[in-house]
Amino acid sequence: MSDATDTGPVLAADGTPLKRSLNRALRREKLRALMLIAPLLLFVLVTFIAPIADMLFRSVENNIVEDTLPRTVVALESWDRMTGEPPDEAVFAALAEDLVIAVETKTHTRLGSRLNYEMTGISSLFRKSGRSVKRWDLATDGPFREKFIELDEDWADVGMWAMIQIYSSRYTSGYFLNSVDLQLSPDGIAAREEDQRIYITLFKRTIFMSLTIMFSCVLLGYPIAWLLANLSAKASNMLLILVLLPFWTSLLVRTSAWKVLLQQQGVINDVLVWVGLVDDGNRLIMINNQFGTIVAMTHILLPFMILPLYSVMQTIPPTYLRAAKSLGATNWTAFWRVYFPQSVPGIGAGCILVFILSIGYYITPELVGGTKGVFISNRIAYHISSSLNWGLGAALGTILLAAVLLLYWAYDKIVGIDNVKLG
Amino acid sequence: MSALPPYATTPQRVWYYSFRVICGLIFFFLIAPIVVIIPLSFNAEDFFTFTPEMLAFDPEGYSLKHYQDFFSNSDWQNALYNSVRIAPLATLLSVSFGTLAAIGLSQDHVPFRRAIMAILISPMIVPLIISAAGMYFFYSRIGLQGTYIGVVLAHAALGIPFVIITVTATLVGFDRSLTRAAANMGANPVTTFFKVQMPLILPGVISGGLFAFITSFDEVVVVLFVGSSGQKTLPWQMFTGLREQISPTILAVATILVGISILLLATVELLRRRSERLRGMSPT
Incomplete structure (x- = not known):
C-alpha cells in the first residue's frame, strides 16, 4: 500500500468513500422497510384514520346555517343584538330570498332541526314559514318584515335572531358545550335548562361504572392470577384454558348467557327460589339496571385483567416469599410487604386495559343495561342512528376518544405498546 | 401454590x-x-x-328444534352466509398487508417506528363505537356506507393490529442469519421470503389470521353502522334477536359459536407450541 491511500478517506471496493457508501446502504435499507410498511399504512390511513379525522371535524363543523341562508348571514352581521330590537327590513328581505331557494331544495327543514338542538321551537317555525314563503313573490310582495312577523310572532323574537347570528359561523364550539351541559347563548356560555342536563351525569356514571368493573376485576382476577403463577406448569396450563375459553368466546354469546341467567324467570332466580333464599313472588331484578351491566362486563373483561397479572406474577421468584417468612414475617406481612409491591405493575397494566375497554363499551350495556345502566357510547350511538344529531354524537365521541388516548398513553408509559400480548 | x-x-x-x-x-x-x-x-x-x-x-x-330453526330460518341462514362472505376476505386483507408491514417493522432501521406502530395498533385501542361513528360518517361521504366492500374494509382495519402484534412477536425470535445464508447461496429476496422466512413465521401469521378472523366474525358495532340490511351478519342478527324478540334459537347459535371458539383456541394453542419448538431449533 502506498502512503497516499493511508492519508485519504477510507474507500469502499468501488472507490467511493466508505462513509458515503455505508450511508447509502443504510438509506436503501430504510427505504426498503418503509416500502414494506407503506401499503398497510396507506390502508389504515384511508380506512381508519380518515374516518376518525372526519368525526373530529364534524364535532366543530357548522356549515349548514351559512350554506342555507347565505344572504341572511351577511345581512345579519351588522345587526346589534344588544339593542333589543329585531333586525331591519334588509335582513328580512334577505331571509325571504334565502328561504325561497331553501324551500325549493328542501334544506330549510334540515336547518330548522339543526337550530332546534339549540333552541326548541325553531324547527316548527322554519317548517311553517317555508310553507307560506313558497307562495310569495320576491319582487312585489315586500316589505317582508311585517309579513314575517304577521306569519309568526317568533320572527320578532330577538333571542331567536341572536341564536341564528351566533350559529352562523362555519365552525362552532356549540356541540362540545352541549356535551358538557352548557350552551352558547346570546349572553355568552350558559348552563342548559335543568331537564336537558344529562351528559355530565352520563359521563360520571360511565366513569363510576368503569371503575366499579375495574375493581371487581382486580378483586376476582388477583387470586386467580396468583394461583396460576404458583401452580405447577402443567396444572396452570390446564386452568389457563378456563380463562382463555371465555376470552375467545364471542362477546354476544357471553352477553346472551347473562341475559338468560339474570332474567326474572332466568336460571339464577330459579335457583334462588328453589333454595328458598328468595320468595317466588318477588324475584330479584338483576337485569336492565346497573347491576346487570356491572356483572356481565366484569365477566367479559376479567380475562383482560388475569392475563397481564399472570404474566407479571410469573416473573416474581417464589423464593422471596420464603425468604421473608424465614426472616420471621407472618404470611400476611410476607405477602403485603414483599409479594404485593412486585405485582403492582401487573395490576396497573390490567386496570388500565380493563378501564380503557369498559369506558367505550357499547353492546353489553345496550343489551343488559336498560336505561340506568348505559354508558356514554350508547348515547353516541343514539345520536348517530336515531336523533341524527351527528355533530353532538361526534363531539361526545371526541371527548371519549381523548380520554381513551390519554389512558393509552399512560399504558404505553407503564407497559409499552410492544409488550401487548395476546392469548 | x-x-x-x-x-x-x-x-x-x-x-x-x-x-x-x-x-x-x-x-x-x-x-x-x-x-x-x-x-x-x-x-x-x-x-x-x-x-x-x-x-x-x-x-x-330435550329437542333439537332450536337448531332446526337455525338451519331452516332464512334470516339466520342469510346472516350466516353474510358472515362467511365478509370475514374471510377481511382476514385475507389484514393478513397480507399486515405480514408485509410486520416484516418491514422488524428491520433494524425503521424511521418513525413508534409513530407508525401507534397508528397501526390504534384500531384496537379506539373504542369500537368511535370507530363505527367515524367510519359511518366517512364511508357515507365516499359512498361505501351500506356496501359489502365497506364492511370488508372496516373489518380488515380492525383486524390489522392483531396480525401486526402476533407476527412481530414471531419475528422477534427470528434468526436473521438464515436469510443472509439464503442470500449467500444465491436465493433472491422473493425466494428467500417464501422458502426460508415464511415457513418459520407461518405459525404467527396463522394465529394472527385467526385473531383477525374472529374479530370480524364476532364484530357487531361497526357492521351495525357501516353495513345495511344486505350485510346483516350473524352477530348482528343475534344482537337484534336479543334486543327485540328474544328467541331460544339464539342459544343454539351461541352453542355453535362456543364450539367454533374452542376449535380456534385449540388451533392457536397448538400453533404457539409449534412456533416455540421451531424457535428452539434455530441457533441464536
Whole structure:
C-alpha cells in the first residue's frame, strides 16, 4: 500500500468513500422497510384514520346555517343584538330570498332541526314559514318584515335572531358545550335548562361504572392470577384454558348467557327460589339496571385483567416469599410487604386495559343495561342512528376518544405498546 | 401454590382450603355462564330456563328444534352466509398487508417506528363505537356506507393490529442469519421470503389470521353502522334477536359459536407450541 491511500478517506471496493457508501446502504435499507410498511399504512390511513379525522371535524363543523341562508348571514352581521330590537327590513328581505331557494331544495327543514338542538321551537317555525314563503313573490310582495312577523310572532323574537347570528359561523364550539351541559347563548356560555342536563351525569356514571368493573376485576382476577403463577406448569396450563375459553368466546354469546341467567324467570332466580333464599313472588331484578351491566362486563373483561397479572406474577421468584417468612414475617406481612409491591405493575397494566375497554363499551350495556345502566357510547350511538344529531354524537365521541388516548398513553408509559400480548 | 407443609397450623390450613374454594368459585363465575347455555339450547320448550323435564333428564324435555330453526330460518341462514362472505376476505386483507408491514417493522432501521406502530395498533385501542361513528360518517361521504366492500374494509382495519402484534412477536425470535445464508447461496429476496422466512413465521401469521378472523366474525358495532340490511351478519342478527324478540334459537347459535371458539383456541394453542419448538431449533 502506498502512503497516499493511508492519508485519504477510507474507500469502499468501488472507490467511493466508505462513509458515503455505508450511508447509502443504510438509506436503501430504510427505504426498503418503509416500502414494506407503506401499503398497510396507506390502508389504515384511508380506512381508519380518515374516518376518525372526519368525526373530529364534524364535532366543530357548522356549515349548514351559512350554506342555507347565505344572504341572511351577511345581512345579519351588522345587526346589534344588544339593542333589543329585531333586525331591519334588509335582513328580512334577505331571509325571504334565502328561504325561497331553501324551500325549493328542501334544506330549510334540515336547518330548522339543526337550530332546534339549540333552541326548541325553531324547527316548527322554519317548517311553517317555508310553507307560506313558497307562495310569495320576491319582487312585489315586500316589505317582508311585517309579513314575517304577521306569519309568526317568533320572527320578532330577538333571542331567536341572536341564536341564528351566533350559529352562523362555519365552525362552532356549540356541540362540545352541549356535551358538557352548557350552551352558547346570546349572553355568552350558559348552563342548559335543568331537564336537558344529562351528559355530565352520563359521563360520571360511565366513569363510576368503569371503575366499579375495574375493581371487581382486580378483586376476582388477583387470586386467580396468583394461583396460576404458583401452580405447577402443567396444572396452570390446564386452568389457563378456563380463562382463555371465555376470552375467545364471542362477546354476544357471553352477553346472551347473562341475559338468560339474570332474567326474572332466568336460571339464577330459579335457583334462588328453589333454595328458598328468595320468595317466588318477588324475584330479584338483576337485569336492565346497573347491576346487570356491572356483572356481565366484569365477566367479559376479567380475562383482560388475569392475563397481564399472570404474566407479571410469573416473573416474581417464589423464593422471596420464603425468604421473608424465614426472616420471621407472618404470611400476611410476607405477602403485603414483599409479594404485593412486585405485582403492582401487573395490576396497573390490567386496570388500565380493563378501564380503557369498559369506558367505550357499547353492546353489553345496550343489551343488559336498560336505561340506568348505559354508558356514554350508547348515547353516541343514539345520536348517530336515531336523533341524527351527528355533530353532538361526534363531539361526545371526541371527548371519549381523548380520554381513551390519554389512558393509552399512560399504558404505553407503564407497559409499552410492544409488550401487548395476546392469548 | 406449593402443597401444604405438615407443620401448618390450623388457621393456615383453613386459609389454604378456603383460598382454593374462592378460586374455584371465581373459575365457576368465568365458565358457568358459557356452559349453562349449552344444555339450555336443547330445551324442548321456548323457555330460557331449565324445565322440570330437563332437570329429571327426561328425553321429552330435550329437542333439537332450536337448531332446526337455525338451519331452516332464512334470516339466520342469510346472516350466516353474510358472515362467511365478509370475514374471510377481511382476514385475507389484514393478513397480507399486515405480514408485509410486520416484516418491514422488524428491520433494524425503521424511521418513525413508534409513530407508525401507534397508528397501526390504534384500531384496537379506539373504542369500537368511535370507530363505527367515524367510519359511518366517512364511508357515507365516499359512498361505501351500506356496501359489502365497506364492511370488508372496516373489518380488515380492525383486524390489522392483531396480525401486526402476533407476527412481530414471531419475528422477534427470528434468526436473521438464515436469510443472509439464503442470500449467500444465491436465493433472491422473493425466494428467500417464501422458502426460508415464511415457513418459520407461518405459525404467527396463522394465529394472527385467526385473531383477525374472529374479530370480524364476532364484530357487531361497526357492521351495525357501516353495513345495511344486505350485510346483516350473524352477530348482528343475534344482537337484534336479543334486543327485540328474544328467541331460544339464539342459544343454539351461541352453542355453535362456543364450539367454533374452542376449535380456534385449540388451533392457536397448538400453533404457539409449534412456533416455540421451531424457535428452539434455530441457533441464536
